Amino acid sequence: MSTAIQNQYQAAKVLYSGFGIDVDRVLETLSRVKISIHCWQGDDVHGFLRNEALSGGISVTGNYPGAARTPQELRCDLEKALSMIPGKHKVNLHAIYADTKEQVDLDQLEPRHFETWVEWAKKQGLGLDFNPTCFSHPKFQDGFSISHPNPEIQEFWIKHCKVSRKIAEYFGRELQQTCVTNFWFPDGFKDVPIDRMAPRKRMKEALDKVFAEKIDPQFNVDAVESKLFGIGSESYVVGSHEFCMSYALKNNKVICLDAGHFHPTETISNKLSALALFDTQILLHVSRPVRWDSDHVVIMDDELQEIAKELVRNQLLDKVHIGLDYFDASINRIAAWIIGSRNMIKALLRAMLEPTDMLRKAELGADFTTRLAILEELKSYPFGAVWDYYCQQNQVPVREAWLTEVKQYEAEVLQKR
Ligand SMILES: C[C@H](O)[C@H](O)[C@@H](O)C(=O)CO
Numbered sequence: 001m002s003t004a005i006q007n008q009y010q011a012a013k014v015l016y017s018g019f020g021i022d023v024d025r026v027l028e029t030l031s032r033v034k035i036s037i038h039c040w041q042g043d044d045v046h047g048f049l050r051n052e053a054l055s056g057g058i059s060v061t062g063n064y065p066g067a068a069r070t071p072q073e074l075r076c077d078l079e080k081a082l083s084m085i086p087g088k089h090k091v092n093l094h095a096i097y098a099d100t101k102e103q104v105d106l107d108q109l110e111p112r113h114f115e116t117w118v119e120w121a122k123k124q125g126l127g128l129d130f131n132p133t134c135f136s137h138p139k140f141q142d143g144f145s146i147s148h149p150n151p152e153i154q155e156f157w158i159k160h161c162k163v164s165r166k167i168a169e170y171f172g173r174e175l176q177q178t179c180v181t182n183f184w185f186p187d188g189f190k191d192v193p194i195d196r197m198a199p200r201k202r203m204k205e206a207l208d209k210v211f212a213e214k215i216d217p218q219f220n221v222d223a224v225e226s227k228l229f230g231i232g233s234e235s236y237v238v239g240s241h242e243f244c245m246s247y248a249l250k251n252n253k254v255i256c257l258d259a260g261h262f263h264p265t266e267t268i269s270n271k272l273s274a275l276a277l278f279d280t281q282i283l284l285h286v287s288r289p290v291r292w293d294s295d296h297v298v299i300m301d302d303e304l305q306e307i308a309k310e311l312v313r314n315q316l317l318d319k320v321h322i323g324l325d326y327f328d329a330s331i332n333r334i335a336a337w338i339i340g341s342r343n344m345i346k347a348l349l350r351a352m353l354e355p356t357d358m359l360r361k362a363e364l365g366a367d368f369t370t371r372l373a374i375l376e377e378l379k380s381y382p383f384g385a386v387w388d389y390y391c392q393q394n395q396v397p398v399r400e401a402w403l404t405e406v407k408q409y410e411a412e413v414l415q416k417r
């Protein structure tokens with residue numbers, strides 16, 4: 001361990017202890033937080049099951065070389081990224097990432113099509129999360145999947161969602177870690193609809209069928225993800241926030257909040273305390289919307305810090321599943337994983353290094369001057385020294401040292417694809 005990093009850590013500890021913060025304990029708590037790292041950053045949401053163009057109102061731009069072309073390549077890239085991210089985490093798979101030579105359609109998928117992923121996760125000490133893929137398929141028609149008015153099409157998607165839950169249950173049982181399965185449907189209209197209710201009724205009834213089978217929550221929990229609009233569904237999305245929140249609350253499902261799925265000035269950080277009061281489980285899709293749901297790489301911006309603070313201040317880390325959701329094909333994809341994941345963890349660390357009780361007291365006593373003054377001063381406290389120590393302790397590169405390794409991997413592996 002470098003003595004400079006150790007010395008800086010000791011000095012930082014002294015400063016934070018002035019606020020009564022035990023930094024060693026903070027790092028212990030931080031090491032227990034798992035981030036669900038989305039596999040789809042590695043290949044621009046392409047998957048391996050079918051060779052379909054991306055649909056569903058989401059879009060990946062850029063053509064940086066080296067996207068993973070096979071499950072083996074994706075796992076190799078993930079391993080590289082994970083070796084630069086402190087802590088033990090989860091990998092989030094979509095159904096289109098099945099690892100099989102069979103020509104199998106989405107409604108016929110079985111756990112065995114994901115065996116290699118499970119074996120790999122076991123070896124790497126990772127958990128797995130899951131998502132049915134209700135887009136990029138010829139049966140995603142007229143902008144609709146599970147709420148399509150054609151019963152045959154609807155049935156196909158119901159079946160796909162049902163088999164997805166069985167795959168998730170298998171993940172949970174095999175890995176002895178709950179799998180979070182997230183259901184997101186792009187369904188919606190480009191233009192103003194006549195009937196807003198009928199598609200929602202169809203979606204509600206379809207979801208009831210999907211979730212009819214009871215699955216042990218120790219192995220799998222189901223989340224529903226809402227959205228305000230997508231490309232081609234600008235006027236109306238069936239699975240709106242009100243729809244998904246109501247469905248989840250009534251049916252004991254997890255509510256998935258994606259940072260890019262709300263009005264541009266609406267933040268998910270402000271929703272956490274409200275939902276938590278109703279004993280809801282929450283899944284986060286931490287993303288970065290730039291003017292719209294653009295899925296930019298997560299950076300250390302105000303909203304990321306606010307999300308982290310809400311989780312820490314309200315002791316929500318046991319109740320909230322933290323997932324990432326972005327896809328940028330204009331930069332090195334492994335770097336994209338590393339930057340977003342490290343920022344998420346770093347934001348949690350910064351939040352844990354806050355004297356929340358003291359600030360709460362100031363707020364309760366209407367001493368808003370102290371609240372503002374301390375919050376501002378804390379911004380230049382040496383959280384970076386604590387972060388460097390944490391990286392070193394976890395045997396991952398300190399500061400930007402990871403970039404050299406990624407560049408080397410790019411030259412040796414990615415450029416040759
Ligand atoms: C690929 C994911 O399922 C997708 O990004 C979804 O979670 C979403 O956020 C769509 O906008």
Ligand SMILES: [Mn+2]
Pocket residue numbers: 225258285325
């Ligand atoms: Mn999302």
